Amino acid sequence: DAGVTQSPTHLIKTRGQQVTLRCSPKSGHDTVSWYQQALGQGPQFIFQYYEEEERQRGNFPDRFSGHQFPNYSSELNVNALLLGDSALYLCASSLTTDYEQYFGPGTRLTVT
């Protein structure tokens, strides 16, 4: 049974560019959340998707957007990249009825 998978593993982008990160949830899970983890910090909640809709959003600008597909996989898009967007981006999946979220290995984004 595959856990949460994310692609790509690493990514280097230039300021002003756009990036798309992808996530496949753990089998049986219907909810996907995205987090940003800066160096030395805990993960910060970006947003959560359930039934292809954004259910809750953290304190992130509109440059961060997402999508959930009918098969529950999800994408995170970031436009107009800033140097400060450099971080580890984590995807977590869960059942909508449960508190426990299960994380993927993350995508390391570097903005130069």
Add this chain to the structure above:
Amino acid sequence: DQQVKQNSPSLSVQEGRISILNCDYTNSMFDYFLWYKKYPAEGPTFLISISSIKDKNEDGRFTVFLNKSAKHLSLHIVPSQPGDSAVYFCAASELGGEKLTFGTGTRLTIIP
């Protein structure tokens, strides 16, 4: 506004002894608490959780204690093993909440 605080950035414990990791929170709306363990280059791994209606939850070598009046929880690992060396994150969720709010983590090193 750091709603979940882990005031010890690091902790070293002898193999076989007890490891105690602490976490404080300020948001009285938090209803569910979780501990995650993170190895380098991997996503956080769910360890153990506790609902606010309980004061203790045990799973093998791991026990979480919750003191609601003090807004404090702790994770006890006994006996500590070398494989327990990792960064440990405390996280919390509000009732029916979708997002997890994380602390900044404590790096645990088990000394053989």
